[in-house]
Amino acid sequence: MAERWSLSRALGGMFARKTIDDTTWDDLEDALIGADFGPDITEQVVEHLRAEVERFRTTDPEDLKRMLRETLEERLAKYDPTLRLTARPAVVLVVGVNGVGKTTTIGKFAHFLTTRGRSVVVGAADTFRAAAVEQLATWAQRGGAAIVRPQQERQDPASVAFQTVERALADGIDIAIVDTAGRLHTKGGLMDELGKIKRVVEKQTEIAEVLLVLDATTGQNGVAQAEAFIEHAGVTGLVITKLDGSAKGGFVLAVQERTGIPIKLIGQGEGIGDLTGFTPHVFVQGLVG
Amino acid sequence: MATFGNLTDRLAETFTRLRGKGRLSPADVDGTVREIRRALLEADVALDVVKDFTARVRERALGDEVNKALNPAQQVVQIVNDELVRILGGEQRRLEFAKKPPTVIMLAGLQGAGKTTLAGKLATWLRKDGHTPLLVASDLQRPNAVTQLQVVGEQAGVAVYAPEPGNGVGNPVKVAKDGVREAERRQHDVVIVDTAGRLGVDAELMKQAADIRRAVDPDEVLFVIDAMIGQDAVATAQAFQKGVDFTGVVLTKLDGDSKGGAALSVASITGRPIMFAGTGEGLDDFEPFHPDRMASRILDLGDILTLIEQAQANFDEAEAAKVAEKLATSTFTLEDFLEQMQQLKNMGSIKNMLGMLPGAKGMREQLDNFDEGEITRTEAIIRSMTPAERRMPKLLNGSRRLRIARGSGTTVTEVNALVNRFEQAAKMMKTVAKGGVPQVPGMGPVPGASYAGKGSRGSSSKKKGSRSGNPAKRAAENAALAAGVKPAGASAASGSGFGLGKQAGAGAAGGPSPEELASLQKFLGRG
Numbered sequence: 001m002a003e004r005w006s007l008s009r010a011l012g013g014m015f016a017r018k019t020i021d022d023t024t025w026d027d028l029e030d031a032l033i034g035a036d037f038g039p040d041i042t043e044q045v046v047e048h049l050r051a052e053v054e055r056f057r058t059t060d061p062e063d064l065k066r067m068l069r070e071t072l073e074e075r076l077a078k079y080d081p082t083l084r085l086t087a088r089p090a091v092v093l094v095v096g097v098n099g100v101g102k103t104t105t106i107g108k109f110a111h112f113l114t115t116r117g118r119s120v121v122v123g124a125a126d127t128f129r130a131a132a133v134e135q136l137a138t139w140a141q142r143g144g145a146a147i148v149r150p151q152q153e154r155q156d157p158a159s160v161a162f163q164t165v166e167r168a169l170a171d172g173i174d175i176a177i178v179d180t181a182g183r184l185h186t187k188g189g190l191m192d193e194l195g196k197i198k199r200v201v202e203k204q205t206e207i208a209e210v211l212l213v214l215d216a217t218t219g220q221n222g223v224a225q226a227e228a229f230i231e232h233a234g235v236t237g238l239v240i241t242k243l244d245g246s247a248k249g250g251f252v253l254a255v256q257e258r259t260g261i262p263i264k265l266i267g268q269g270e271g272i273g274d275l276t277g278f279t280p281h282v283f284v285q286g287l288v289g
Numbered sequence: 290m291a292t293f294g295n296l297t298d299r300l301a302e303t304f305t306r307l308r309g310k311g312r313l314s315p316a317d318v319d320g321t322v323r324e325i326r327r328a329l330l331e332a333d334v335a336l337d338v339v340k341d342f343t344a345r346v347r348e349r350a351l352g353d354e355v356n357k358a359l360n361p362a363q364q365v366v367q368i369v370n371d372e373l374v375r376i377l378g379g380e381q382r383r384l385e386f387a388k389k390p391p392t393v394i395m396l397a398g399l400q401g402a403g404k405t406t407l408a409g410k411l412a413t414w415l416r417k418d419g420h421t422p423l424l425v426a427s428d429l430q431r432p433n434a435v436t437q438l439q440v441v442g443e444q445a446g447v448a449v450y451a452p453e454p455g456n457g458v459g460n461p462v463k464v465a466k467d468g469v470r471e472a473e474r475r476q477h478d479v480v481i482v483d484t485a486g487r488l489g490v491d492a493e494l495m496k497q498a499a500d501i502r503r504a505v506d507p508d509e510v511l512f513v514i515d516a517m518i519g520q521d522a523v524a525t526a527q528a529f530q531k532g533v534d535f536t537g538v539v540l541t542k543l544d545g546d547s548k549g550g551a552a553l554s555v556a557s558i559t560g561r562p563i564m565f566a567g568t569g570e571g572l573d574d575f576e577p578f579h580p581d582r583m584a585s586r587i588l589d590l591g592d593i594l595t596l597i598e599q600a601q602a603n604f605d606e607a608e609a610a611k612v613a614e615k616l617a618t619s620t621f622t623l624e625d626f627l628e629q630m631q632q633l634k635n636m637g638s639i640k641n642m643l644g645m646l647p648g649a650k651g652m653r654e655q656l657d658n659f660d661e662g663e664i665t666r667t668e669a670i671i672r673s674m675t676p677a678e679r680r681m682p683k684l685l686n687g688s689r690r691l692r693i694a695r696g697s698g699t700t701v702t703e704v705n706a707l708v709n710r711f712e713q714a715a716k717m718m719k720t721v722a723k724g725g726v727p728q729v730p731g732m733g734p735v736p737g738a739s740y741a742g743k744g745s746r747g748s749s750s751k752k753k754g755s756r757s758g759n760p761a762k763r764a765a766e767n768a769a770l771a772a773g774v775k776p777a778g779a780s781a782a783s784g785s786g787f788g789l790g791k792q793a794g795a796g797a798a799g800g801p802s803p804e805e806l807a808s809l810q811k812f813l814g815r816g
Binding site: 030033034035036038039097098099100101103128129130131132134135137138139184185186187215216217218219220221222224225242244245248251270 | 327330331332333336399400401402403405406430431432433434436437438439440441444456488490515517518519520521522525542544545546547548550551570
């Protein structure tokens with residue numbers, strides 16, 4: 001089995017040395033790229049740290065480690081990760097490319113909300129993928145949420161979304177979460193469909209949050225994904241999934257900075273309770289150690 | 290990612306100053322290698338692979354094997370492309386079928402890589418090929434994965450073996466084993482075993498996959514991986530290689546805009562060939578993998594090499610030199626222009642040529658708008674002129690123009706536009722040939738003219754008309770070659786240089802950008 005890759009281990013060698021030298025910088029660069037920060041941010045961070053080290057005239061790798069932690073934390077904390085679910089009903093639209101874990105995230109999210117005393121209804125607007133509705137139903141059951149299913153096969157997802165919100169309004173349910181079919185951000189027609197879902201829902205009530213689910217193993221393509229979904233679905237927050245794997249999701253920093261959309265939730269496991277809010281401090285701690 | 294432009298452009302830039310040099314110095318190569326490194330990292334190729342790769346490219350670029358027929362930029366592109374194709378597996382491998390059916394194919398991969406969908410696609414593909422596949426639902430982990438496989442099987446029109454309901458109930462190893470037995474009994478010749486997605490770090494699930502492998506002894510174990518995966522591709526691939534020892538790789542979601550660097554990483558690190566690619570949501574969106582196409586995709590090189598080859602094969606160098614000479618002495622006529630255009634047509638459809646350019650993906654629409662008929666019309670106009678008129682456009686008075694318009698089936702306005710454009714272009718090229726940078730309103734910077742200017746600015750004080758033993762003259766010729774002759778295609782395409790009267794407006798707005806044309810030019814121009 002693969003060792004759990006971690007930036008801290010990749011950095012281990014460099015922090016074990018006594019002084020900061022050229023290899024330190026090479027190692028740092030490699031480690032950051034290995035964590036999917038991408039060549040751009042890596043370059044910026046390394047340059048910034050070089051300047052800092054110069055400024056404080058330090059040669060202690062421990063200082064460098066602290067600076068790295070601070071730099072990353074500072075950059076990640078620039079945006080507000082609070083979920084806004086004060087509206088009643090608060091409608092949450094969940095979007096993303098195929099296979100990032102949208103349905104699973106919804107299950108966890110519903111659980112997260114019900115255990116905090118909110119009533120939740122989920123809408124199975126993924127009418128495209130085989131058995132997606134059943135998958136969501138299973139998760140909804142686990143999460144203790146009601147579910148609105150499509151009445152017929154291949155029903156227009158927008159109408160399922162509409163019915164979900166309608167149900168929330170009628171039954172006085174606090175939060176309505178709408179699952180959508182995974183779609184690659186390059187498919188224009190499918191992206192337009194998202195716009196339609198949004199418009200249809202907005203006829204009844206405002207949408208509280210549009211969450212874009214990103215897979216932590218995604219590389220630099222994550223930025224392109226985010227940009228496309230922001231354009232078509234007006235994303236308000238990011239959810240990073242599969243952080244329990246060996247990937248560290250450094251690309252989220254690039255996504256956050258390029259798009260200005262904050263990370264709001266983090267998924268790290270297959271259990272129903274494995275979803276947490278995003279805290280830059282903890283994220284960086286896990287990353288750098 | 291679009292933000293970084295394409296590598297070809299940047300390489301071309303790096304090499305602008307190398308023009309005229311016969312071979313590459315270590316410093317030149319280092320600069321280029323840095324660009325390649327960055328492009329590969331942007332494409333999510335694993336760092337270790339990038340390091341090996343750039344080291345090899347560096348070594349080869351400095352080595353003796355350099356092809357004399359290509360200029361430095363072309364050489365490096367060639368080397369990079371060769372190396373990419375080599376790592377990606379040279380040629381594709383086919384599925385190995387068992388001598389004694391059923392052939393067992395096992396699918397493994399991370400969650401969300403697209404295994405279940407792929408099972409359906411593979412089944413469809415095999416069914417069309419005359420096989421009778423059986424899908425076995427061994428993913429008992431993910432909620433309703435079994436149902437999904439059943440639906441997919443139905444869509445694909447193949448049988449599905451799913452004795453367990455899934456959702457955590459049942460023993461996947463037993464299901465897989467029973468599935469193979471079932472296939473023997475019902476005489477299916479291929480068995481596709483869908484397994485649960487698992488993380489590389491999940492020891493328990495990985496052991497389960499290994500158990501399934503041992504139980505069914507598959508002929509092929511396909512590792513399914515998402516083309517959008519980042520640096521983690523290495524850790525994941527290694528974990529799966531250790532865990533289940535796959536025999537081939539399938540790349541999914543290639544229909545996105547990811548550069549798919551993961552393909553390179555996985556192929557390079559595990560040495561296993563990439564066999565198939567999933568390219569869409571339909572069950573038919575599945576094809577054998579083409580290493581060469583992937584190579585172009587990773588570096589966004591377009592089919593630049595094909596383009597180079599075509600250009601080399603069709604462009605008559607002697608002819609080009611003659612035109613350059615004419616330009617310099619300002620005897621360039623409509624006749625020469627016609628000849629050029631015919632050469633250009635020999636190179637094949639302009640649309641196709643432009644389509645081969647790197648970064649041309651985004652301009653498909655513009656390409657569709659591009660009217661090749663304009664070139665034909667221009668040709669018709671010139672052919673309707675007498676030889677004297679072609680040599681001396683000044684002869685063209687009103688009645689001659691009317692005659693030409695009638696003869697070519699166009700209007701006087703179009704003839705006028707062509708003549709105007711030709712005069713402008715001839716003037717412009719004369720300037721370029723003399724080493725200046727022409728200012729043409731609405732055309733932006735003339736592609737390739739910048740270095741032409743640089744190359745010969747110092748020489749403008751020297752006596753005009755010096756023979757080619759003089760470096761200044763050579764520079765001027767180069768300039769003419771770059772700005773005048775080869776890019777006839779480029780200018781024609783952007784609709785601003787020559788006779789494409791009507792095209793001018795549309796060209797400026799919708800045609801390929803000067804950068805794209807510049808890159809065409811840089812590759813066609815010889816140092």
